[in-house]
Amino acid sequence: MTRDKDDEVPNLAESKLTALVVDDNFINQSIHHKLLDRLGITNDVVCNGKEAVDVHCSGRNYDLILMDMDMPIMNGIQATRRLREMGIESKIAGVTTRANEVERQEFMEAGLNDFQEKPLTISKLLSILTNLNFYVQTS
Amino acid sequence: MQRQVALIKQSLFDQGYLDDQFMELEELQDDANPNFVEEVATLYFKDSARLINNIDQALERGSFDFSRLDSYMHQFKGSSTSIGASKVKTECTTFREYCRVGNAEGCLRTFQQLKKEHATWQDRRGLGRQHVGPSKERDK
Numbered sequence: 001m002t003r004d005k006d007d008e009v010p011n012l013a014e015s016k017l018t019a020l021v022v023d024d025n026f027i028n029q030s031i032h033h034k035l036l037d038r039l040g041i042t043n044d045v046v047c048n049g050k051e052a053v054d055v056h057c058s059g060r061n062y063d064l065i066l067m068d069m070d071m072p073i074m075n076g077i078q079a080t081r082r083l084r085e086m087g088i089e090s091k092i093a094g095v096t097t098r099a100n101e102v103e104r105q106e107f108m109e110a111g112l113n114d115f116q117e118k119p120l121t122i123s124k125l126l127s128i129l130t131n132l133n134f135y136v137q138t139s
Numbered sequence: 140m141q142r143q144v145a146l147i148k149q150s151l152f153d154q155g156y157l158d159d160q161f162m163e164l165e166e167l168q169d170d171a172n173p174n175f176v177e178e179v180a181t182l183y184f185k186d187s188a189r190l191i192n193n194i195d196q197a198l199e200r201g202s203f204d205f206s207r208l209d210s211y212m213h214q215f216k217g218s219s220t221s222i223g224a225s226k227v228k229t230e231c232t233t234f235r236e237y238c239r240v241g242n243a244e245g246c247l248r249t250f251q252q253l254k255k256e257h258a259t260w261q262d263r264r265g266l267g268r269q270h271v272g273p274s275k276e277r278d279k
Contacts, residue, residue, distance in 0.1 A: 015158055024144045027183055034167050034175060070213065119221045121163045 001033055009122055013040030018061075018091070021045040022052040022066040022134065023095075030069045032066055034094070035125050049079025056083060062090050064134065066120075069096035069107055076119060077110045084111035095120055124136065142153030156260045160254045185260060190215045195248060200203055208246065209238040212239070227258040 019041050021032045026041040029045045041064070044071050048071040060084035065083070069076040080092055093114040094107045104115060114131045116124045142175050151157045161176075168175040199206065216231035218224075230253035237245035 012160050025214065025221070026186060027179060027221045028180055031164065031167070031221055034172065035172075038169070039157060039169055097213075097220060118217070119160050119163070119223075121160070122166065 009038055010126070011040040012135060013055075015040075017063045017065040018062075019043040019063040019064050019066060020052060020055065020075065020090075022047075022049065022071070024048050024071040025048070025068070026130060027074070028120075032120055034087050035120055035122060036066075038082075038122065039125065039129075047128045049074030049082070049120065052079050053082050053086070056086060056088055061088070064128075064132065065090050065092045066095050069094060069103070077107055079124070080107070080110040080112060093128045093132070115118075151260065152182055156224065156226050156256070156263075158223045158225040160221065164223065168215055179222060183218055183224070184264075186218055187215060187227075187257060190218075191254060198247060198250065203241075203243045203246065205238040205241055205246075212238065224257075224260060228251060230256060245248065246257070 009081045017040075019036050020072045021029055021036070021043055023029050023032060023045075024047050029047075033043060033045050040102045044055070044060070044062075046055055049067075050073045052065065052067070053074065067080055067113070071079075074082070076094060076096065080094070083090070083092065092105075092111060093116060095116050095118055096103075097118045108115060114128050116128055126137070127137060128135055146257055148157075152161075164176050164179060172178075186209055193213075194208060197208055197211070212234050213230050216228055216235065219228040230249055233250040234246055234253065237243075237249060
């Protein structure tokens with residue numbers, strides 16, 4: 001799905017969506033945080049799967065989780081499985097550079113609702129939000 | 140002066156150092172975060188310096204732990220992809236291929252090329268920042 005540069009970036013602040021960025025890479029954390037900010041989505045950032053699980057154990061909950069696959073301590077597949085075992089029903093979108101079919105399938109089977117290849121862009125993020133029924137494109 | 144900066148940036152695109160992903164980052168820059176691209180670039184060069192140092196040390200030891208080298212390069216490739224550093228990303232991919240087949244000479248050769256591409260971009264970025272003038276961000 002491509003987006004013209006002239007297309008306005010939608011502001012979803014009114015929908016009061018919340019998101020969690022789970023990524024061990026500081027560059028990706030910064031970019032994904034900014035992408036979500038730009039769309040008006042309040043978001044937190046954690047560095048690995050264990051921190052994602054811990055933040056949920058502390059009682060926080062999010063509408064959307066952007067989950068990287070390769071992370072130290074607890075990777076995205078392990079973290080997704082764990083969150084689902086805990087009964088977390090948030091929408092989880094896997095975001096990774098690993099795109100071979102076997103790895104993607106394993107990640108999806110862990111409990112993802114959607115999957116996008118890095119690097120994330122506004123268009124890709126809007127695609128995730130559309131696929132997960134958080135946003136309806138009008139064109 | 141702005142024209143000089145624009146020309147330097149255009150040359151980076153024309154010569155394949157930067158790709159469309161960099162433009163995506165520029166689109167994220169706004170009044171709330173007017174230095175977003177510069178901040179991300181600073182973060183990238185700090186992180187990449189660390190990774191280059193780690194890989195240099197690993198290679199100097201002489202015993203090639205391809206799994207560890209691949210892990211470092213996976214991180215490097217991830218950052219480079221996210222910021223739009225096209226040539227560096229390509230060298231990362233090549234390096235990882237050599238790791239996969241256990242080709243030490245290929246790794247060494249590719250790493251030299253990667254450092255060269257990385258240094259060229261860093262030098263040109265420095266030129267661009269000189270033209271813009273002093274900045275508080277630069278001293279961080």
